[in-house]
Amino acid sequence: MPTRTADTTSNAAIESSPHALLPFLQSQSQNTLTRLYQRPSSCLSIFRLLASLERQIVMNLLWLESSIAVATMAAWVHRDHKKLYDSALAILSRLHILPNSAVKLGLNSTFKSSLRQAITGGGTSGSFGVPSQKDDRSSWPDVKTLDGYALERWETILHYMVSSGTGQQPTKPSQDVLYLLQRSQLMTNVRGSALQITSAGFQFLLHSPHAQLWDLLLEYLHMAEERRMDVVEVLSFLFMLSTMELGMEYSTENLSQTQQAMLVDLRDYGLVWQREPSSQRFSPTRLATTLTSSSPPLPTSTGTGAGAQVQGFIVLETNYRIYAYTDNPLQTAVLNLFVSLKYRFPNLVVGSITRESVKKALENGISAEQIISYLTTHAHPQMHKNVCLLHICISQH
Amino acid sequence: MDNASHLSVIVDLSPTQWHLSSQSDNTHPLSLKDFLSQLLAFLNMHIASKHENTLAVFGAFPGKSVMLYSSTDPLQHNRTIDANSYPPFRVVDYSVMQHIMEEIDALGEPEDEVPCALVGAVTKALCYINRISHPSTSSNPADNPAVLPDPRMLILSVSPDLSTSYIPIMNSIFSAQKLKVTIDVCKIYGPDTVFLQQAAHLTGGSYIYLERRDALLQYLIMSHLPPPSIRNVLSVPTQDRIDFRAACFCHKDIIDIGFVCSVCLSIFCKPVPVCTTCRTKFPMKTLQRLNASRPPQTLTPVNGSTVANGSAIGTPRSAGTPMAASLR
Known part of the structure; x- marks a missing residue:
């Protein structure tokens, strides 16, 4: 039985x-x-x-x-x-x-x-997106281009957040994105100078990409309400994107005024790809088409960085030494939040979790649970035995 | 987030049975066309439930079984996209209909119709489930064994039992049990099938005999759409009476009283001197006693009594017991 x-x-x-x-x-x-x-x-x-x-x-x-x-x-x-x-x-x-x-x-x-x-199926609502007519001059964008674009946009935002205040000068995301980050209190303006990441921002960095995306979009929805954009149009455009097919081009003709304006914003977040800003066509990226699913929103095939993100890349030893098989600057920067990094090799970063490094993270507002959940979700497949980790983090409190 | 689930649907597409089913002298005639439109709606609902849900559709045609659709290697058709429908739904509908049309066109004359290859389709579905639940490391290393889709199989049957397929059906049931596949059966037309009832019972699925064929979609949704985790909350109908009869190995007849070889558990409809499966010779004395204890041939046996073919009884029982008798 x-x-x-x-x-x-x-x-x-x-x-x-x-x-x-x-x-x-x-x-x-x-x-x-x-x-x-x-x-x-x-x-x-x-x-x-x-x-x-x-x-x-x-x-x-x-x-x-x-x-x-x-x-x-x-x-x-x-x-x-x-x-x-x-x-x-x-x-x-x-x-x-x-x-x-x-x-x-x-x-x-x-x-x-x-x-x-x-x-x-059927009806005349056209709610699943009107595909653009294929013409001979330009071919459809391939999935790889879209993935690359989405990844680049998204990591720009995250990387900007994580390295703010460290003196580095990473590429700045667009003004609208910065405004959104500030509004959502993930970053804050310290005494008129450059933007600084807040403790909420640190917590945000440790979330899964899917949760991060929805956090930002929710903030966008609240902002849309304030801007007197029609929430129904904003939402239905997002939902339409989520039902679209990756690698297809859609026409902008049937979009309303509000939705045309949204295209610009969503392009900054990496949800939508356009050949040129004035183009009459747009393609959703993987970030957009996986909005209502739980499959990884960031591409898995491009580069070792993203691949490792899905697979898990962190090996943690019982002496709190950490080996992260990554060459992704973003992941390294995130690790730097609570790990004191020792060596960097191509594709390998070595560091250790010490009393001081965890303390630094706690001061930044990152909780011990978040560190543990980040470590477990990104743990290398060969590593499933970090039970004793809990001990040190609690002892810090 | 709740887990994704996998559904393999096996559609019995016997032209004769569907023709009989669409006759207007039935209380609720159901033609193949109406059936397919309801089936497609059901398939779409399964995909709609979750982005990661996977689906495979197999068709059992006379003498052959065909995979009509699978979500892991979808048919690459011309990708025309219609603004009014969700692209994955269109792919399923198109692919299933296209394959069914092709197969039905390729069918021969109705006179020489061979029985439907239902077992073939079930076996293909099991192989497919086995493949997706044990992905080889080379094909997709990112697949995490923790997020395996929990597999189910739904058999939509219209043909009567084919007693020659008893052994292969039982074998598929056992492999389904091993793979932890739940088999649901929906009997759309024709009498109850003993083997499929057992399949549903042994794998923890539900067996539905469709009483109102015009409400097919509602039956499918209520009892076959929910994944096992939901079935703990919203219960689904199960059978209260299951026909456990087996088919004998010698004539492939469904029998009420059988004789079981005590060595290899083969089932026979009458006492035999030598087991045809394992070549064991039985003592003459036992044979005589068993023959004497058999009920007279003219008398019809009690209907529905079961054969305890699994319980190898060591010594022959006293005469007259309606139980399986061991041949040694």
């Missing part, structure tokens, strides 16, 4: 924290959300951001013409997991996908018809 997936692991999967965007969506008015739900691509992307149980509830109700009694649906729920089910319903009702009702369960009709349309 084969056993099902162990209960503990499945529960952990279900109870994992919701996506960062969902609280933002929940804070929006019903009117805004209904307008957002008119586009099939937005519905599909939001659907993907939901947890698996919520997705299944939506699926169960999607093709029903009339609403069903609450009791009928509840009859399917396993008694031990009633709580999970109730919280899933609560989240759906806060998103106005499933109106809260004590008697009947039925999906929001706008959401229902758009998601149906997304799944069956």
Whole structure:
């Protein structure tokens, strides 16, 4: 008799924290959300951001013409997991996908018809992006160019953050990016001089690229509200990007004024690639097309730096000596936050975690947990035994 | 984030059975065309659920089985992109339909239709699952064994049981158990199939006999879309009665009472002097006793009684017990 997936692991999967965007969506008015739900691509992307149980509830109700009694649906729920089910319903009702009702369960009709349309295709909404006509003069950009561009843009931002205040002069990202970093309090302006990274910024650096991307985009959304840009248009453009195909070129003709303006910003973040600023066409990069998934948003094939990022490159010995197989300046700079570096070779950096280096990190606002989680997520495949690491970090407190 | 899951769908595409299914004298006629449109919606929903979800579709045609689509090596067609549909959905729909059309066009005359190669398709699906869940280090070193898709298989069956395929089906069930693959079965048309019921039961999947064929999509979504982790919360229907009967090795008939070789556990419908599988000779005395204890041929045996083919009983039981008798 084969056993099902162990209960503990499945529960952990279900109870994992919701996506960062969902609280933002929940804070929006019903009117805004209904307008957002008119586009099939937005519905599909939001659907993907939901947890698996919520997705299944939506699926169960999607093709029903009339609403069903609450009791009928509840009859399917396993008694031990009633709580999970109730919280899933609560989240759906806060998103106005499933109106809260004590008697009947039925999906929001706008959401229902758009998601149906997304799944069956058809319609005339054009919400998945209008591809540009292929002409003979210029070929489509290949995936490698796009990956390279996305990586270069993104690392420029991060590298600028990490090396601010160290006296180095890395390439500056554009003014808009700097403004965004400042607004989100990842960096701050110290006494009118150059921008300085804050403790929130240090914590930000240790997040996964996916979380970093969403942190910035959320900040962008808040900023868009202040700039009186239409949130619905901003969101639906982001969602449209996330459903686009990598390596394709799309036409800008069908974009609204707001979305045209967004193109410029997103180009700075590396989400969108354009041949030239005035081009009538744009291509999403991997950063954009993986927005609603959990696959690595940064390319894995280009260069040893990015490849190592996915695979894990850090070997930590029990004497707190650290060997990082990387030649990526960004990763080296991030490591420098809490490691005192000793030697640098091509493709190898050697350092050690000392009392002083960890103290320095703690003063910068990086917590011990963050260091440990960074080390474990980037640990070399051959290394899975850093239990004793916890000891030193706690002793520092 | 919750894990991605893999789904292999096996579609039984027997032209005869689908023709019978679309006849209007059924309570709920379902033509192949309607079925395929509902199936495609279901496949799209599986991909829609998560970006990393993987999908493979296999078709069982008369005498051959074909892979219709797989998300790891998708068919590179002309990549025309339509602004109104999500590109991956279009690729699935196009690829599945294209392959089915090709195969159906290539079919011979209806008179010489051979049975559907369902087992072939199941075996191909198992091989495919094995390949993606054990990626060789050379092909993709970035694959982390911790994020393996948790594999499932869904068999959409319309053909009746093919008793000659008993042994290969059981073998596939055992390998599915070993790979921890859950097999779901949806019986769309025709009588219950004993072997697929056992397949679903033994691998922890669900077996659905479609009572209302017009609600096929809803059945599929409610009981076959959720991955195992969700099934702990929202339960899916399981069978309360399972037919455990086996097929004998000599005539490939499904039997109520059988005789099991005590050495190699082969099943026979009547006592034999020598086991055809392992060549063991049985004592004459046992044979006579077993023959004497068999119920008269005219009398129909109790329906649904099971053969305990796995429990090798050391000594022959007393006469008249409706149990498997050992041949030694």
